[in-house]
Amino acid sequence: MIVWLNGTFGAGKTTTSKEVAALLPDARVFDSETVGFMLRHVLDSVPVKNFQEWPPWRGLVVETASQVLDFVGGVLVIPQSVLVELYWREIHAGLAKAGIPVRHFVLHTDPDTLAQRIESDAVETGARQWRLDHIPRYQDALPWLRREAEVIDTTRLSPTQVAQTIVASVPI
Numbered sequence: 001m002i003v004w005l006n007g008t009f010g011a012g013k014t015t016t017s018k019e020v021a022a023l024l025p026d027a028r029v030f031d032s033e034t035v036g037f038m039l040r041h042v043l044d045s046v047p048v049k050n051f052q053e054w055p056p057w058r059g060l061v062v063e064t065a066s067q068v069l070d071f072v073g074g075v076l077v078i079p080q081s082v083l084v085e086l087y088w089r090e091i092h093a094g095l096a097k098a099g100i101p102v103r104h105f106v107l108h109t110d111p112d113t114l115a116q117r118i119e120s121d122a123v124e125t126g127a128r129q130w131r132l133d134h135i136p137r138y139q140d141a142l143p144w145l146r147r148e149a150e151v152i153d154t155t156r157l158s159p160t161q162v163a164q165t166i167v168a169s170v171p172i
Contacts, residue, residue: 002065002100003027003170005079006088006145007107008138009131010117012154012162013079016107019163025172026074032061033080052087062094069100075170083134083141088148103170104149107162108142111135113155 003020005013014031021027036051043054051057065076082088095102109117118131145151150169154162 001075002102003077004104010114011107015159016162017077017079021077023167024075030076035060058090066098085144106145106149106151107154108151109155
């Protein structure tokens with residue numbers, strides 16, 4: 001099974017993913033961005049604004065998740081923003097074809113709280129403006145995200161509370 005944590009940058013996906021993995025038996029975090037980082041070395045001659053634009057990223061995320069689950073079983077928790085509906089549908093269809101059930105959650109917060117979280121993030125300060133620039137893209141994606149996922153408002157919840165909410169709704 002995959003527990004996919006979607007949402008924009010600053011919503012709490014990475015922190016929550018660690019909490020979810022700690023609460024679910026045989027769960028581990030799979031940061032699918034590492035697939036994008038690997039592809040940058042191979043596809044540097046094909047410029048994109050976001051590695052998700054490369055079809056091999058989407059296919060390799062599916063294949064990597066499938067291979068990892070075949071090897072170790074359990075649950076993969078994937079904290080990854082996917083704001084392009086076509087990309088999500090491609091990934092979801094690939095996982096379904098591989099027979100992997102997916103629970104898709106969107107971690108959501110109000111725009112003011114989101115901007116405050118991004119501004120106060122001391123870990124990835126170099127990505128601050130890039131993250132702020134993606135808030136409108138997230139807002140534009142919200143209608144389809146609401147159809148495709150369970151939305152959890154993280155505005156007034158700690159990552160632990162969000163993780164507990166997710167785990168309570170995941171069949172084990």
